[in-house]
Amino acid sequence: MTAAIAARPASRFRVRPRPRFTELVLLAIVAVALVVGAVSLGATEQLRAATEAGKAVRRLDFLPPDPQGLLVYLLGLAAVHAGFVLAGRRTDQVLLPTVGMLGGIGLLLMQRLPQNLVVQSFGSAELGLGQLQLAWLLVALAVVGVLGLAVRSDTWLRTYKYTWAAAGIGLLLLVFVFGSEVNGARLSLSIGPVTGQPSELLKVILVVFLAAYLSENRALLAEESTRIGPVRLPPLPYLAPMVVMWAIALGIVVVQRDLGAALLFFAIFLSLLYIATGRPSYVVLGLLLFAGGAIVLYSLFGHVQARVDNWLDPWRDPQGAGFQVVQALYAFGRGGILGVGLGAGLPTIGGRLPIPAVHSDYPLAALGEELGLVGLLALLGLYLVVVSRGLRIAAASHDDFRSLLAAGLALVVGIQAFIIAAGNLKLIPLTGITLPFISYGGSSLLANAVVVGLLIALSDRGIEPPPAPRDRKRHLPRLSRLRRARVAP
Amino acid sequence: MSSAAPGGIRGLRRRRSRAIKANVFRTGVAVIAGFAVLAVGAGWWQVVEAERLATAADNPAVIAVARRALRGEIVDRNGAWLARSDRDQNGEALRRYRDDTISQVVGYASRKYGTAGLERTFNAQLLGLSGADPLGGLAGKFLPAQDRRLGLQLSLDLRLQRAAVRGLGNDIGAVVMLDPVTGEILALASTPVYDASAIADPATATRTFEALQADEDRPLLPRATLGRYVPGSVFKIVTGIAGLDTGAITPATTFQQQPAAEEDGLLVDGFRIRDGHHPMTGDTALDMAEATEVSCNIWYALAGLAIGGDRLVDEASKLGFGSAIPFDLPTAVSSVTSGDGRMPGGFSDDAELASAAFGQGETFVTPLQMALVAAAVANDGVLMRPHVVTALTGDGPGARAIGPETWRRVMSPDDARALQAAMEQAVEGDLGRLFTAGAAVPGVPTAGKSGTAELGGKGEPHSWFIGFAPVENPQVAIAVLVERGGRGGERAAPLAGALMERYFELYGTP
Numbered sequence: 001m002t003a004a005i006a007a008r009p010a011s012r013f014r015v016r017p018r019p020r021f022t023e024l025v026l027l028a029i030v031a032v033a034l035v036v037g038a039v040s041l042g043a044t045e046q047l048r049a050a051t052e053a054g055k056a057v058r059r060l061d062f063l064p065p066d067p068q069g070l071l072v073y074l075l076g077l078a079a080v081h082a083g084f085v086l087a088g089r090r091t092d093q094v095l096l097p098t099v100g101m102l103g104g105i106g107l108l109l110m111q112r113l114p115q116n117l118v119v120q121s122f123g124s125a126e127l128g129l130g131q132l133q134l135a136w137l138l139v140a141l142a143v144v145g146v147l148g149l150a151v152r153s154d155t156w157l158r159t160y161k162y163t164w165a166a167a168g169i170g171l172l173l174l175v176f177v178f179g180s181e182v183n184g185a186r187l188s189l190s191i192g193p194v195t196g197q198p199s200e201l202l203k204v205i206l207v208v209f210l211a212a213y214l215s216e217n218r219a220l221l222a223e224e225s226t227r228i229g230p231v232r233l234p235p236l237p238y239l240a241p242m243v244v245m246w247a248i249a250l251g252i253v254v255v256q257r258d259l260g261a262a263l264l265f266f267a268i269f270l271s272l273l274y275i276a277t278g279r280p281s282y283v284v285l286g287l288l289l290f291a292g293g294a295i296v297l298y299s300l301f302g303h304v305q306a307r308v309d310n311w312l313d314p315w316r317d318p319q320g321a322g323f324q325v326v327q328a329l330y331a332f333g334r335g336g337i338l339g340v341g342l343g344a345g346l347p348t349i350g351g352r353l354p355i356p357a358v359h360s361d362y363p364l365a366a367l368g369e370e371l372g373l374v375g376l377l378a379l380l381g382l383y384l385v386v387v388s389r390g391l392r393i394a395a396a397s398h399d400d401f402r403s404l405l406a407a408g409l410a411l412v413v414g415i416q417a418f419i420i421a422a423g424n425l426k427l428i429p430l431t432g433i434t435l436p437f438i439s440y441g442g443s444s445l446l447a448n449a450v451v452v453g454l455l456i457a458l459s460d461r462g463i464e465p466p467p468a469p470r471d472r473k474r475h476l477p478r479l480s481r482l483r484r485a486r487v488a489p
Numbered sequence: 490m491s492s493a494a495p496g497g498i499r500g501l502r503r504r505r506s507r508a509i510k511a512n513v514f515r516t517g518v519a520v521i522a523g524f525a526v527l528a529v530g531a532g533w534w535q536v537v538e539a540e541r542l543a544t545a546a547d548n549p550a551v552i553a554v555a556r557r558a559l560r561g562e563i564v565d566r567n568g569a570w571l572a573r574s575d576r577d578q579n580g581e582a583l584r585r586y587r588d589d590t591i592s593q594v595v596g597y598a599s600r601k602y603g604t605a606g607l608e609r610t611f612n613a614q615l616l617g618l619s620g621a622d623p624l625g626g627l628a629g630k631f632l633p634a635q636d637r638r639l640g641l642q643l644s645l646d647l648r649l650q651r652a653a654v655r656g657l658g659n660d661i662g663a664v665v666m667l668d669p670v671t672g673e674i675l676a677l678a679s680t681p682v683y684d685a686s687a688i689a690d691p692a693t694a695t696r697t698f699e700a701l702q703a704d705e706d707r708p709l710l711p712r713a714t715l716g717r718y719v720p721g722s723v724f725k726i727v728t729g730i731a732g733l734d735t736g737a738i739t740p741a742t743t744f745q746q747q748p749a750a751e752e753d754g755l756l757v758d759g760f761r762i763r764d765g766h767h768p769m770t771g772d773t774a775l776d777m778a779e780a781t782e783v784s785c786n787i788w789y790a791l792a793g794l795a796i797g798g799d800r801l802v803d804e805a806s807k808l809g810f811g812s813a814i815p816f817d818l819p820t821a822v823s824s825v826t827s828g829d830g831r832m833p834g835g836f837s838d839d840a841e842l843a844s845a846a847f848g849q850g851e852t853f854v855t856p857l858q859m860a861l862v863a864a865a866v867a868n869d870g871v872l873m874r875p876h877v878v879t880a881l882t883g884d885g886p887g888a889r890a891i892g893p894e895t896w897r898r899v900m901s902p903d904d905a906r907a908l909q910a911a912m913e914q915a916v917e918g919d920l921g922r923l924f925t926a927g928a929a930v931p932g933v934p935t936a937g938k939s940g941t942a943e944l945g946g947k948g949e950p951h952s953w954f955i956g957f958a959p960v961e962n963p964q965v966a967i968a969v970l971v972e973r974g975g976r977g978g979e980r981a982a983p984l985a986g987a988l989m990e991r992y993f994e995l996y997g998t999p
Contacts, residue, residue, distance in 0.1 A: 011864050100857060241756070274515075274516065275509060276512075278508050278509075278511070278512045297733070318547060319547075326547075327549070329534055329538075329542055330537075330543070330545060330548045330549070330550070332534040332542065333533050333534060333535065333539045333540075333543040333545075333548075334539075334542070334543045334550055336536070337535060337536060337539075354549045358968055368531065368534075368535065372535065373532060373535040373536060376531045383522055387517065387520050391513050391516065391517045391520075395510045395513045395514065403510075403513065404509075407513050411516070411520070414523075418527065422526075422527060422530070425527060425534060426530075426534075427526065427527070427530045467926045
């Protein structure tokens, strides 16, 4: 992909710095909020330690647990902002601060959890949870910056859709063959010391493929239909490659027991199909398929049954299978409306966290406890901001592919946040996917950084509209017409 | 599809690109709707359910507080302490209990094994965690911490409780005594008892608890509220209530076929229902009071058939059958029938219905439930909500007195009086005395009904007695169950009489 970006001659763009006031102001607010949060976190932890030791606190020094870490993160945000200013592109100014806030909240949470929850050693250096998260956040910021600065054309995405699809499937197969098993799910792939979850990247590839395929065949999918009795189905020949791609992805995901990703893929597939065709009947059909699939999965797989049963009644086994679900609900209950305060939540039982997967699957429970309902609603609001910016970019694009791509990318974030939040809140069975930008994990942060970077790039309302897409648009229908003419008698 | 003209496709495309914006917009609305559902879900757990979750006994925050905080004191109706907390040498809270007899009511609070009994029900209040309601919590955030823990004042009388446990002796059983007019529980004994202080003390907790769990007599089971037993003839009072309230019988009802059937038993659906009182009553057709006095199975079987399965189950549910009785402690569900039969009410056939009517069907009851049956008759048909906690004491939020509360009216005062008379005859009558020897309190008109719950096979039946005294203006209602205690008149009736006598010693004879 670097080749495609580099292929554009740099001389065609004049670099003229352009101030981004909105972004600057929003980033300043984010920085103040995060610093205040960190200070309050530090003070609370001192108080808590003193209370547990049975001592009185005379003076509080308002020092965050890891001031350097937060500073480095804020500098990283500033650097990306500076890069955008210097490049002078007229791109979205809200996404970076919003995502920066979410990432910062995640960073504070990881710094505040027991650091030995995740430890990785690189040579002699041993990094704990907070430091690892910081490192990944910086890489993610770099990805956002590079994509937001450098991506000026989407040709490289739309032309090679089958290549992307193949790469995605290859990635999954790789995991299936070489991956390691965690909690009964074969999800992660280790390369040297770094472990990743390729399904995170796969969701981006899926959006690219679907956007390209649907934009090309949109008109036909929307207008034509195959009739089977009274039921109007999508034109099957045109739907086939997409369904095959989807089925393969889903099948492998099911084999890997990654229910969350399967649900996410399916939801994205349905939403993009609806946006492209505007036909609710497809969504209804899809939901029926989903219901059927869910019943089949439930009756076939023990781990699916366990998840669902656990969801219906976690109190049946509150010390065993239902432990995390129950503990998460207790955390929400303790939080109440205003929350117990940053750092004051998550009481440990015998030195153990009540929610072992709090950094990956249950960050929302921890935040709901410490920030309360008010904080939780604000957090959900931030995700809605990301979605609305993305959909706005989609609506503003004059090109089908760009519209679908931007909408798909925005929906990836929104739907993923919805699925895990609904799982945490016991509205649906819990599926092990991450809370975007907040959960611990390099793959998740990187994949979501790619999403945000692409969205920022796609939002460019520059003087020069990207020429390549228009070219494609002009000759693509001709191509397909030719193809059809050959088929038609 | 190949018929589409080239120009048509392009036209379509232009029309559609406007539509895509609308589709994006509609998708956005759907996402917002989804997030609104999340917000409602969060509000449900963090506002509506917040207090229940935040004060649940196994919530780690509650456990953490319990380690340090002293629990509130629990006292009986006369102010005698039952449970109190001190600090041990390490400054950690240590709970002590007055004696073993209250273990099944008060329960225990252990660091390792959690809580049971009233210690569990009122865990949050005793720890001072109550009042964590969303709005109160808001105000509390800005107020300095204060002592919020509450104590419990019980209606239990330690002296009666001790007498009940002592009376059960080495037998396994349960005693429930309550004031039928207020619903206040006076004694709630289950045997065997256990040493709750030893569970609360970390030094002895493991040894004690593991031994109790391994004990085949299951001392940790509070039989008075959670034990389910075949009722035998004490259930006839339920049938009587159902019959009178539905009008299926009157106090004067006699059944023609009853005297004739006494000799060889009454045949229902091929099942023979027998009686043992034939030598005493001869060919007399019995009315309700006489049938109750001699505990006539055939009369009550015929009454049950006249009432019908549907109405019997309905009337019983008014007394508390069919669902857990709302109480300060967990209660088991008493049921007239297992309920999976095809006959009305869930009976499998008339034989089961007829047997249930005199307490030998698929009927299972808790001693608390049977005490409520006696109390409802005693209180002229009005069932009071049973309660053992009469006040939450202290300065914290949620401190309050808990007064008597009418639960439901079960039957008319006239019907209740007819049953009172029948039950009095069963204790004081010439023939009744043979069945309920020792139940009558000297000098106090006593009413009651004994029960002998046959369990099939060999072994002694469960011994039952329910009753109340005095018949006019009753002060105490009682249910006694002794597992494998023999006939009702042999074990349960004398114990009930002795306990009611003890009550009048303590509170004065009317």
